[in-house]
Amino acid sequence: MSHANLSDLKAFTLVAQQRSFQKAADSLGISRSSVSHALKGLERRLGVRLLHRTTRSVALTQAGEQLLQHLTPLLRDLDAALDAVSHGPEELAGTLRINANKGGARWLLEHVVPTFLQRHRHVELDLVSEGRLVDIVAEGFDAGVRLAESVPKDMVAVPFGGDVRFVTVASPAYIATFGRPATPDDLRAHRCIRQRLPSGKRYRWEFQRGTQQLALDVPGALSLDDNDLLVEAACSALGIAYVPQAFASKALKAGKLTLLLEDWTPPSAGLCLYYSCYRHVPAPLQAFIAVIRENT
Known part of the structure; x- marks a missing residue:
């Protein structure tokens, strides 16, 4: 690329999604100052301001919103292409982190986890069960499980387990x-x-x-x-x-x-596994979702 390199674009995408330089730095495993330097360099090369920064908040400019809208599907497709060539369908590896409430974790352990672990023996599943609602992106989870009414609007939801009463x-x-x-x-x-x-x-x-x-x-x-x-x-x-x-x-x-x-007390919409619509869906999560759908 003549105007920007891939690492700077990924840094911008994370800052834009999480509205935080520190959270983006934690996700990338680099310092906050490195992220800030990358963003300033990207803005200088493009000749536009992408972010409004204050000591307390980060917001996108109109140009930043436009860039994020175009970048998100491109980076997702790139990650998917890299996954496709690095792992065969039965050779998935890595760690899948899911944050769930107790009821969701119980259902997954009964209906999904045994099949998933047997089918993908090189994947480590980290299933964290807690009552509090967390920001799954900021806290490093690939997906979360909550009642449908509690799923943030900017997330992709996969219902399972039927209605709850x-x-x-x-x-x-x-x-x-x-x-x-x-x-x-x-x-x-x-x-x-x-x-x-x-x-x-x-x-x-x-x-x-x-x-x-x-x-x-x-x-x-x-x-x-x-x-x-x-x-x-x-x-x-x-x-x-x-x-x-x-x-x-x-x-x-x-x-x-x-x-x-x-x-x-009529039934209402039940549990959903949810994940960010702005981030690439890793291959282990895709495989986990496939097992959920087999049992729904």
Whole structure:
């Protein structure tokens, strides 16, 4: 290239996507000053400003937006071409990092991971399960797993596992002592086991029947941060819990828990594996997605 080299263009793309010189430098394994020097050189050779920089933020100029729009598919196709010649379909290697919530990790371990690891023995799968929502690009993950409603709009989403349903449950002992709520508003007079999110906020229980929609910050003396613990607490008659049905299914079948407010908790869009639409999809991730689709 007469105006720019490939490394400078990749540096620009990462800064533009992540809005951070430091995050781009971490992704490239070089210093922040090297990234800054590369971007200044690129702007000088092109004769245009690509980025607006302040001490706190990075934003694209109109020229930067235009360049990013053209560069993204070109770099993705280039990486794909290099992958195609360096690895055969059964000779994938490297590390695949996926960040997932606990329910997503559980489903993948049951339905996808065994087949994937058997089929691609030279790939190391790093599956990180945590409750907090993370920036998968900034934290070095190839993909993430979350409920469809939590997937950022600039990500490509691959649904799996079908719809999910949150259910309201209590033990027969609790119902015998405190009664059964007939509507979500009745929960205000009950002992509820609340869930605290990783952000520190309490999760609001969401209900819907027809056109009616409610989101309640229910009362309760006990807050927990794990769905399995919520189920255990409900089985112990400590209160009413609100959890994904998959977590409560065994206790429901065993008669340890009873469904409440069934007509107020319809299914909703379930889990998705998601990844950046601005970055090349590595061959191991493509293979992982293929196994997901085989099981969906």
